Amino acid sequence: xxxxxxxxxxxxxxxxxxxxxxxxxxxxxxxxxxxxxxxxxxxxxxxxxxxxxxxxxxxxxxxxxxxxxxxxxxxxxxxxxxxxxxxxxxxxxxxxxxxxxxxxxxxxxxxxxxxxxxxxxxxxxxxxxxxxxxxxxxxxxxxxxxxxxxxxxxxxxxxxxxxxxxxxxxxxxxxxxxxxxxxxxxxxxxxxxxxxxxxxxxxxxxxxxxxxxxxxxxxxxxxxxxxxx
Numbered sequence: 107x108x109x110x111x112x113x114x115x116x117x118x119x120x121x122x123x124x125x126x127x128x129x130x131x132x133x134x135x136x137x138x139x140x141x142x143x144x145x146x147x148x149x150x151x152x153x154x155x156x157x158x159x160x161x162x163x164x165x166x167x168x169x170x171x172x173x174x175x176x177x178x179x180x181x182x183x184x185x186x187x188x189x190x191x192x193x194x195x196x197x198x199x200x201x202x203x204x205x206x207x208x209x210x211x212x213x214x215x216x217x218x219x220x221x222x223x224x225x226x227x228x229x230x231x232x233x234x235x236x237x238x239x240x241x242x243x244x245x246x247x248x249x250x251x252x253x254x255x256x257x258x259x260x261x262x263x264x265x266x267x268x269x270x271x272x273x274x275x276x277x278x279x280x281x282x283x284x285x286x287x288x289x290x291x292x293x294x295x296x297x298x299x300x301x302x303x304x305x306x307x308x309x310x311x312x313x314x315x316x317x318x319x320x321x322x323x324x325x326x327x328x329x330x331x332x333x334x335x
Contacts, residue, residue, distance in 0.1 A: 141199040141207070141254070143262035144215045145317045146192055147178050147185060156204030161185055163207065165264065166252050170297035170320035176254055180209035192218045192317050199254065217304045217314035219246075222335035224328055225321040227289035232333035233300060235316060236280035241308040244281045245273040249299045252318065264318035265299040276304065284333070287323060297322045 146164040151173050159177035166175030178185065178197075194215040198208045215237075223231030235244040247268035255263040272283045281304075287293075302316040 138198045138200045138208075139256065140196070141256040141262050142194065142196045142260040143207075143254075143256075143264065143317075144192060144194045144217060144315065145264065147189055148173070149189055150174070150177070157206055159206060161189065163254075165299060165318040165320035166254060168252070170299065170322045175252070177204070177206040178209060179206065183209050183212050185209060185212070188212055192220075199256070201254070205254065215317070217302065217316040219300065219302045219316035219319050220335050221300065221319040221321065223287075223333040224324075224331055225287055226324050226328050226330060227287050227293065227326055229287050229330035230333055231285055231287055231321075232335055233283045233285075233302070233319065234280050234335050235276075235283075235302040235304055238276075238279045240276060240306045241278060242276040242304055242306040242311070243273065244276055244302060244304045246271040246283055246300060246302045249301075250297070252299050252320070258313065258315075261313065261315040263301070263315065265301045268301065271300070293323050294325050295322065 145166075147161040148164050150160055150162050157177055157179070159179040161178040162173070162175040163178055164175065192215050193212050195207070195209050196211045198210065200206050200208070218236045220234045220236070221231065222234075223229060225231065233246060235246065247265060248271050249265035249268055251266040253263055253266040257263045274281055297320065299318055299320045301318045303313055304316070305311055305313050
């Protein structure tokens with residue numbers, strides 16, 4: 107049972123990759139498509155070059171922590187109360203150089219990922235998969251780049267070429283994965299993206315994908331502190 111989530115997401119990724127390859131061989135202007143995703147939206151620091159959106163999807167830009175990414179707008183939902191919160195959205199996704207999301211609905215998420223700690227070499231950090239309250243299983247993946255690829259009717263992959271990181275069981279509480287930021291001059295400035303899954307096993311429920319989290323490993327000068335989540 108522990109490997110159901112890992113196996114299911116890998117199968118979905120493989121199928122989505124084939125679809126993505128086929129789409130890349132088609133017309134240059136990709137068509138809009140429905141997408142359900144869990145994520146955090148943040149306010150854009152200024153008007154974007156492509157459209158009139160006021161928000162962007164956190165951890166969807168080419169650099170972890172950058173104040174830009176896939177632009178988010180809505181004609182039906184007031185997005186301002188959701189800024190900075192983990193929310194599940196249904197939307198229409200338009201890919202391309204000016205990728206954007208048009209939100210249709212917003213609701214509480216069924217899978218969440220929280221990051222805490224200081225991304226400094228040698229410092230402790232923590233990733234927490236939730237929410238709590240169910241018996242189930244969880245898994246974590248990492249990547250060196252973001253993505254936006256709907257792989258299930260109600261789930262979207264937010265990291266590119268995911269690499270398995272960890273998995274375990276949930277017993278009514280959230281799951282934590284603690285790690286130490288690697289040391290060495292070669293990792294300074296490295297950006298890493300994370301995404302998790304969770305699935306109820308009593309009874310077996312659908313696979314849920316979390317929001318993405320991301321970090322850029324800093325230089326050695328900031329101090330370490332204990333993760334607080």
